[in-house]
Structures are given as structure tokens and as C-alpha cells.
Amino acid sequence: MKVVDGVPTVSNTHKGIHFQILGVVCTAHFINDILQSLLLAIYPVLKGTFHLSFAQMGWLTLIHQMTTSLLQPLVGIYTDKHPKQYAMAFGLAITIIGIYVLSTATSYGLLIIAAVLMAMGSSILHPIAAHASSLASGKRQGLAHSVFQVGGNIGTAIGPLLAAAIIVSHGQFSLIWFGLIAVLIIPLLLKAGSWYKETLLLNTAKTPDINKVSGLPKRSVQIGLFILVLMIFSKFFYISSFTSYYTFYLMAKFQIPVALSQVYLFAFLFAVAIGILCGGPLGDKIGRKNLICLSILGAGPFTLMLPYASLFWTGILSVIIGFTISCAFPTIIAFAQELIPNKTGAVLGVMYGLAFGMGGVSAALLGELADHCGIIYVYSLCSFLPILGLFALRLPNLKKSTI
Incomplete structure (x- = not known):
């Protein structure tokens, strides 16, 4: 492999990973x-x-996630046509500024500003980095999305542990140290951004029709996209109940301390990361439609048992649920790419945007519900969401793609 400044050149973009x-x-x-x-x-x-009330926390999550949801599709559409070398580094830099504002916030208004800045940074980084991983993986699209997403999900899983170990003990201002550490990755992102821009421009100039699908009728594509959106709704609405309120559920039902509840949250999020890592290759092997059905529906029996479980079994069930329900997401993304060829950035932006948007809306709604009906009731209600996986049986059957 030919390397320039530590980054592979575009000459063998399609010859391997x-x-x-x-x-x-x-x-x-x-x-x-x-x-x-x-x-x-x-x-x-x-x-x-x-x-803060549960509703205020839910609205803070909604603002954060909806900002991401609205911006990601726009970034994906724009960078499909105008790839920017510095975009990934710029996105991470904005997130770091948001962390600084969060670490020094003295009011709810400043918390909102911090959430918006962090969301803006993530909105720029996500679709471009996902597209870069797709380009870097050649034809192994399931692998590409699994590898890319597992990095993020392991980060999401580790966050609660770091919060329990450092922020709970040293206070809100200790957040700033995480921002300073993040600065170290920016030079590497600048080099990767250069490779991404050159590769995308080369592909556009020489092979504009490289992505082929099975030639489904327009209505079948529309139905397929609708079902994929429904699967995203089911998955992320349920997972949002964990990422936003699982610690409060455990503390309310089992009277455990904050630090221990964060460990349980880490276990769930780590299982999510492993599920995503396994989901892409499994989808490549057994078929995307089969994997989506098994993942969403397969979580159903365990989500229905969770509200009635002891603390020990709550931990076990949450790990099983996290792994099972998360296997679907990289496959959903790859399926959407096959339905809409030659618009990878736009598809990634829209699908990731929807995922964040669903998470934000659900956090706000569940927060309001928790204030009025109690946090334990929230988990009883959400346990039925995986039943929506039945709709995945109606996904169109795709021929093997040449993506």
C-alpha cells in the first residue's frame, strides 16, 4: 500500500480495506x-x-438530538457534492468548544448552548466520517458501518464510567480535561480528511455509476425506506429510555447509589457496542432483511420481562437486550444505501439524523411521562416497542449488491 504522510493514497481505494x-x-x-x-x-x-426535573432533562436531550438530526442530512447532502478536507477536524473542534461551555455552565440556558454546540460538532463529523469509513472498506459495507459505529458506541459506553469515576467526584469543571484530550486526534483527522476528499472526487470523476442495486420499483423502495425508518424508531425510542433514564430507574426501583447505576448503564452500552460490531458482518453473511427481523423482534421477549426482574436479572436482561437490538443498525444503514445508490452521504446523513432525532424526541416524551406517571411505568410501556419488528418481514428482497 502506498502511503503519503501516514495516509493511504487513492490509487488502491477499491482494491481492499x-x-x-x-x-x-x-x-x-x-x-x-x-x-x-x-x-x-x-x-x-x-x-x-x-x-432539573425529568422534563427539563428530556428537553435538553431533545434540543441536543434534534439539532443533530436536522443538521446531519444537510451536511451529508452538501459534502456529497462539495467534499471538505477539514470538515471532520472542524466538527470535533466545535464539540470541544461545547464541552468547555458545559464544564463552566452556571444556568440552564448555558446547558442548552453547550448541548447545541456539541450537537453541531457531531453533525459535521458523523456523516463525513461514516462516508470515509464506507469508502475505506471497499465492498464490505456491513463491516464498514460496524467498525465505524462500534467506535462511537464504545465511547458512549465508557462515558458513564468516566462520569462516575471522575465527574461525580471532581465536579462539573472536570469535563474540560476530556476536551483537551480530544484535541490530540485533530491532526490525524486532517490527514484522513485529505484522503477522503481526494478519494471521493476521484470516484465521482471516474466511476459515477459504481453503486448498483437490484432495480426495485419506486414503490418498493419507498416501502422499504418507510419500514427502515420504523425500525429506527423502535430501536432508538427504546434505547433512549436507557441512555437518558436507566440510572434513575435503577435508583428508584432498587435504591442503589449513582456510581453503581452508572456501572449498570456501562454494561448495557457496552453490549450495544458489541451488538453493532457483530451486526454488520452478520448482515453481510445471513442477509440484511433476516438480520433486521431477528434483531428487533428477538429483543421483544427480554424487554417484556425486564420491568418485572430483580436487580441481578435486570442487569442480565439489559445486556441481552442491548446486544440483540443493536445488531440491526449497521445493517439498516447498509440496506438504505442499497435502496438509494450514488447518494451515500445523503443517505448516511438522513439515517443518522433520524436516529438522533428519534432519540431526542423519545427522551423528551419519556421525560414528561416519567414526571407524570413515574419512571418505572416508562419501562413497562417501552417494553412493547420491539413488536414493531414484525413490519421488517415486509422489507423488499434485494439482490446481492455491488456496493
């Missing part, structure tokens, strides 16, 4: 999502400091 590029974007996603997860992970700290 560029592990260096995958490593850089995966690491960047890991760091970005650690920073993003800290906002949710320190909710117990913020709740005590600013006397």
Missing part, C-alpha cells in the same frame, strides 16, 4: 461519542446542581 483510515475515523468517532455521552451521563450531577 484501508485499515489506517478506518482506524482514524473509528478513533475519532470513539472520542466524539465519549464527549457526547458525557452530557447524558452527568444528568444526575446536573439534576442536583440545577434542580
Whole structure:
């Protein structure tokens, strides 16, 4: 492999997998999502400091996630036509500024500003880094999305542990150290950004029709996209109940301390990361439609048992649920790419945007519901969401793609 300044050149983009590029974007996603997860992970700290209600925390999550949801598709569409070398580094830099504002915030208004800045940074980084990982993986699209997403999900899983170990003990201002550490990845992102821009421009100039699908009728494509959106709704609405309120559920039902509840949250999020890592290759092997059906529906029996489980079995079931339900997401993304060829950036932006948007809306709604009906009732209601996986049986059957 020919290397220039530590980055593979575009000459062999389609001859194999560029592990260096995958490593850089995966690491960047890991760091970005650690920073993003800290906002949710320190909710117990913020709740005590600013006397926040569940509804206020839910609205803070909604603002953060909806900002990401709205911006990501726009970034994906724009960078499909105008790839920017410095975009990934610029996105991470904005997130770091948001972390600084969060670490020094003295009011609910400043918390909102911090959430918006962090969301803006993530919105720029996510679709471009995901597209770069797709380009770097050649035809192994399931692998590409699994590797890329697992970096972010491991970061999301580690966030609560870091919050419990450092922020709970040393206070809100200790967040700033995480931002300073994130600065170290920016030079690597600049190099990866150069490779991404050159590769995308070369592909556009020489092989504009490289992505082929099975030639489905327009209505079948529309139905397929609708079902994929429904699967994203089911998955992320349920997972949002964990990322935003699982610690409060455990503390309310089992009277455990904050630090221990964060360990349970880490176990769930780590299972999510492993599920995503396994989901892409499994989808490549057994078929995307089969994997989506098994993943969403397969979580159903365990989600229905969770509200009635003891603390021990709650921990076990949450790990099983996290792994099972998360296997679907990289396959959903790859399926959407096959339905809409030659618009990779736009598809990634829209699908990731929808994922964040669903998470934000659900956090706000569940927060309001928790204030009125109690946090334990929320988990009883959400346990039925995986039943929506039945609709995945109606996904169109795709021929093997040449992506």
C-alpha cells in the first residue's frame, strides 16, 4: 500500500480495506461519542446542581438530538457534492468548544448552548466520517458501518464510567480535561480528511455509476425506506429510555447509589457496542432483511420481562437486550444505501439524523411521562416497542449488491 504522510493514497481505494483510515475515523468517532455521552451521563450531577426535573432533562436531550438530526442530512447532502478536507477536524473542534461551555455552565440556558454546540460538532463529523469509513472498506459495507459505529458506541459506553469515576467526584469543571484530550486526534483527522476528499472526487470523476442495486420499483423502495425508518424508531425510542433514564430507574426501583447505576448503564452500552460490531458482518453473511427481523423482534421477549426482574436479572436482561437490538443498525444503514445508490452521504446523513432525532424526541416524551406517571411505568410501556419488528418481514428482497 502506498502511503503519503501516514495516509493511504487513492490509487488502491477499491482494491481492499484501508485499515489506517478506518482506524482514524473509528478513533475519532470513539472520542466524539465519549464527549457526547458525557452530557447524558452527568444528568444526575446536573439534576442536583440545577434542580432539573425529568422534563427539563428530556428537553435538553431533545434540543441536543434534534439539532443533530436536522443538521446531519444537510451536511451529508452538501459534502456529497462539495467534499471538505477539514470538515471532520472542524466538527470535533466545535464539540470541544461545547464541552468547555458545559464544564463552566452556571444556568440552564448555558446547558442548552453547550448541548447545541456539541450537537453541531457531531453533525459535521458523523456523516463525513461514516462516508470515509464506507469508502475505506471497499465492498464490505456491513463491516464498514460496524467498525465505524462500534467506535462511537464504545465511547458512549465508557462515558458513564468516566462520569462516575471522575465527574461525580471532581465536579462539573472536570469535563474540560476530556476536551483537551480530544484535541490530540485533530491532526490525524486532517490527514484522513485529505484522503477522503481526494478519494471521493476521484470516484465521482471516474466511476459515477459504481453503486448498483437490484432495480426495485419506486414503490418498493419507498416501502422499504418507510419500514427502515420504523425500525429506527423502535430501536432508538427504546434505547433512549436507557441512555437518558436507566440510572434513575435503577435508583428508584432498587435504591442503589449513582456510581453503581452508572456501572449498570456501562454494561448495557457496552453490549450495544458489541451488538453493532457483530451486526454488520452478520448482515453481510445471513442477509440484511433476516438480520433486521431477528434483531428487533428477538429483543421483544427480554424487554417484556425486564420491568418485572430483580436487580441481578435486570442487569442480565439489559445486556441481552442491548446486544440483540443493536445488531440491526449497521445493517439498516447498509440496506438504505442499497435502496438509494450514488447518494451515500445523503443517505448516511438522513439515517443518522433520524436516529438522533428519534432519540431526542423519545427522551423528551419519556421525560414528561416519567414526571407524570413515574419512571418505572416508562419501562413497562417501552417494553412493547420491539413488536414493531414484525413490519421488517415486509422489507423488499434485494439482490446481492455491488456496493
